[in-house]
Amino acid sequence: MSLTADTMELREEDIAKHYDAAVAMLDGFDHTPRIAKPEHDAPKERSSGIGTRRRFRTTTPGLVTRSTARPEGVHLIDRISAADGDDPLTSPPQATVMHNLRRALAIALAVGENYADATGLADLRRSNLAGSLPADRKTEFSELMGAEALAVAHVFANATAFLLGPHGSEVSVEVGEVEEVLTDNAQLALHGALWEMDQDIARHASDDVRLVATVTAFAEQLMEKITLRAQNAAHLEPFTNASWRIEADDLTIRGFDASAKGKSSTLTMTFKQPHEVVGNHIAKYQAMKLAKMLMAYDFDRRLNPFAELGGFIFTFMGDGKPGTGKTTLIQMMAGLIQGYCQNAGYPFRYQNLSTESIDSYQGKSAQNAKAFINNVLDPGVIGFGTIDDIDQLAGKRGDRQSSAGQLEITAVLMESFAGANTVVRGNCTFGMFSNYPENVDDALRQRAGARFLVDGPITRDDYIDILYLLMGKNHDIPLGEHEVYAAQEIKKAVAASFESHSRPHEDGLLRVYEEVDRKIGKLDTIAKLGTYLKGIQEADARFTGRAIKNITDAVKVRAMDFELPDEWMEKPELFLFKPYDEKKAMIEDLRQPITVEMVIQEINRYADSEFRYADKSDEVAIETAVREMGRMEEAKRRYLEGKD
Template sequence: MEHNTTFPIKQNELDMLRDEATSYLKSVQWEQSQRAKNKDKNANDASILLYLSRAKNGSNISTTSISKTILALKKRLLPESVAIPIYLNQALYAIQEGITLGIWVKDSYYDASGLTTLNQNKSALDTNGRREYESKMYTATAFMLFASAYKILHDLKPHASDDLSVMKQKFAGIPEVSLLSPLKGISCNLFYLDKYLAHPDIIKSDKDVVDFAVVYFEALIDEIQLRKSSLEYTETIVDRTYKLENSDFAISGWDNMFQGTAKSVAFNKIQFEQIVGNKDAKHFARRLTERMLSYDFEVKKNPFQELGGFMPVFMGYGIPGTGKSMLIAAIATRLKEHADHLDIPFLFHPMPDTLISTFQGGSAEKMVEWMKPLQDPTKLIFAPIDDAENNLQERTAQGVSAGVKEVIGVFLRYTEGAYAVNYGNSSIGLFTNLPEMLDKAVISRVQGRFKIDGARTEHDFVDQDYIWWRKMQNTMPDFINMNDPKHYKYLSDQGLAKSMGEILQIVDKPSEARVHETFDKVEKMHKTNDHMFYATLYKEIQKIFPFFSSRDVRNIQSAISLRLTDFDLEQDWFENPEKYFKKDYQTKFNMLQELMKANMKGLNFSDIRRQEVIRYLDNVATIADTDFKRKVDARINQLNIETKAREQFERKD
């Protein structure tokens, strides 16, 4: 649903609620539920959950005070200091402001949803009225806690440490979240926050208070997001935006902008010209960057997605040493340079090597954390997975860890299915030497694929050497005493291709034997420009490769659509962004459509279809055969070694 109306949150209205918020920080009372108490009975005594669940002072009702706990922390951490240390102060102030804002949002919901009226006539309500009253109370409490947590994160996140993993390991979750009434909601939440802050192992320095608050309130938002679907009467929440006066803080329904605010990772700058060979890969990478840069931040859409020329998931594969890591850096370099020039935020977000966890569920959690930022519509995101076979290995293979299975589960869920949101601003690239080791379901998510095959021609090899020795020539001009090639200008082959057609030139027949054979067989039954040719071909291919499915056919279709959008953006547009990049979505879309029509005039649909089908099926066959071939080669090698060893052994004897 679109957020249509914006309401201001006025500072003077908040001033009137601040005393109420402060009173909660001074003291709240909470009676723990049995379930929360029993949460961790079996754990050892040092367990944080057990500590949280020990009710104090005989009775079941405990009174806690956040402000007292913060003062006690000051005494424990900085006994000499007179003033409250800056981080403790920041945390306390942020929590107070968060609660104040939460109360304001709750009052606003009371009025907008009619809960105020129900509350006034509470005693006269019939059964339906009571039900509506209770249901709205739940929703009011949930929204209040959400707004409070969201404001606290907004204020504290900039001051928290970049890496919160240690704090997250100490944190054992929030034992219970009460939504029965706003008072109960605040009391329950502050009770457990206080318990954590008072625990001797959690806070070791004043900065830890800020870090812990961020971890705690992120968890609270997650808890509320989990319950969101069961809340009723939320129309007056999702149809409006609340903006805080004189601030960049705003609340739009349940949107959580902090989910996956990731920081860009540093990388070495590399230009495409420094990469030798790899024509296909460089061409693909250049198209990818042009397409991502066309994303429209206003409407959160990419015109290339509508034209069928965008790839949320792609794969580059090739033998080791052909330049995968260089290619990743080159894509990132190109995107960053253009993004800086166009004043667009860019996130380079490679998958970390430490993703697979030995804890059950740990890998899934880390993977969700890694994939969440890809749904942030406010920046361009390039997310490479280098050596993808490590984390996305075929699940049915022997000895595959539970962690890998968890990671793949999350990957599949976020790339297609209910969770898959792609605005056309982010792209995941799988890079691998061993595509045949990747999980079949993962490979079927790949919409664009290209070979990274390194130097392939004499010119490629002479250029690779040239890039190396020209550094010496710059420092010692007379040292390189060799002749240059007669009819070739260095690096002139390393430029970018105009189009895919130029690279493929004429792919007329498959290079893989089994595909070639099938192709010939089907050609005897149908002409290649008959639609039935492809239907029959797919059916025959399925007999050889049972895992070939309609998703593969969809991937072929998207490869053909990519070829229709395989045109250059005008150089002029990059130099003068207002001519294209800064235009509104519809204008950009129309400009691209014109380019596409002009580009299609020189193309022949049945040729392109043939080329892309051959390219895809060859790829399927290569991946299927390589695995088998590798096993056979290894076995032959083993037998050769044994034979040789036997010969030498006999000679010695």
């Protein structure tokens, strides 16, 4: 077993010694709900027959606001056993849930014990029991107790969801928001959680399948609630900055991060080989590089050297006319990644955010989009997420035709791709594709770190190649004077494509370039390049600091303008299975220096795309306005004719 520097082994004996306490909690305890309300209220007290007696109301300060609910016995073992009705025997799924809950409780208590020892809470607790706790440390003691409660409750929920993960099914249960989150101390936090879990099981678990789904859903909701509560809590650094490894369960606890077993998704798409993607040279080249970049991800460190060194593409946008090969590009990239992952034994997960995610219920679209993001971000897998036809999925703010569901998806994607809490580990990438990128919200579009112009076949050779490819082999038509797929040779085609961006392609940008060149001469210094960027901003106010970041990221990608050898993918021990620092050093050895030409080409490539989008957007708006004016003129004419 190899552990990173900040990971501690949680020994089996440290977990097992808490089994008795865990079983005692599952067997039964009394709990008075403070926040949540029980499903069935306690029976009302019978009248004494004296109708004039007034109800006693305490005058003691503070007691008037205290909960008057009666303590209720929580017997989870009995509740779980009753999930299948009247069967007197415990079923295997029920036993699995019981065992995993016991295990999760024991793990949580063991982590809580470690936290108490590391923070001095254990000493303060002993002093408090002895009545010798100094007055000036009471606040610290209370805060540490609250922090321990949050840590223990989250570990319990995390371990429960993790351990029950392999036993889940396609059945899902919505338990709603967890309410009984108590942070006075760890034991009370667990009692509150188990009480509410008991309520949810009684409400939703009508059979064994729904029992597992209910407990798992509750654990996930509890994790989410605890994580939100922990944002403003003190003394949590010893928990968030450390991690614990439970080897027997293959579980690693990392603060408030949810643990998950890496599972591959089953792909049913038709994969394409690189030579089957005709044209689209830069897009194809970068997609092939990105597929190999993802494979450098280190599952132990949970970081990709490319993400640390710069040059990793977390988000990209592919745009082009209908039929130019965007779907083919997705099929090629997904096929490459899956092949590499199968060879290395890594779990691979591909997901596409489709129009089915848009829901008429308020908040449901955002929930669907967030689930998509979280599935791809899972640090236990290599992930590839696509959003095809993003202009139909994500609404443009200010557009009256955008539905509430579309705007919810836009908000989630913006926050996930470049929000305050976005963490780029380098295990996944998101691709947005559109035939009409001008209809995508400006802020969301600028969150695409790289731009792939999917322009399809361009040259005569491209058209011959695509005809040859699509015709198949069931014919006797001679090929003629042509070398099949020679034009699709990556290195030659990409070099020519990059070289073509030494000057802008779009007329609006070309005018800016020529004006700056006339004023200050050749762009060969940082100052002159900055002047060019300012000129672009004056021509298009949407060219902001985020655009500069995207350009510099693209330049760093060019500095990594090398393809990891195929042999490294075919024989994982040569690269993929090496320690993180060794992989990082191997990548650094291949890195190329950044040149002025690279920077100019990437500025032009990015700015060309923005000017292209802006021109299309303006043209669409003008055409719409012209049609509206025409309709108004016709309506006016008919109105006047009707009056006559």
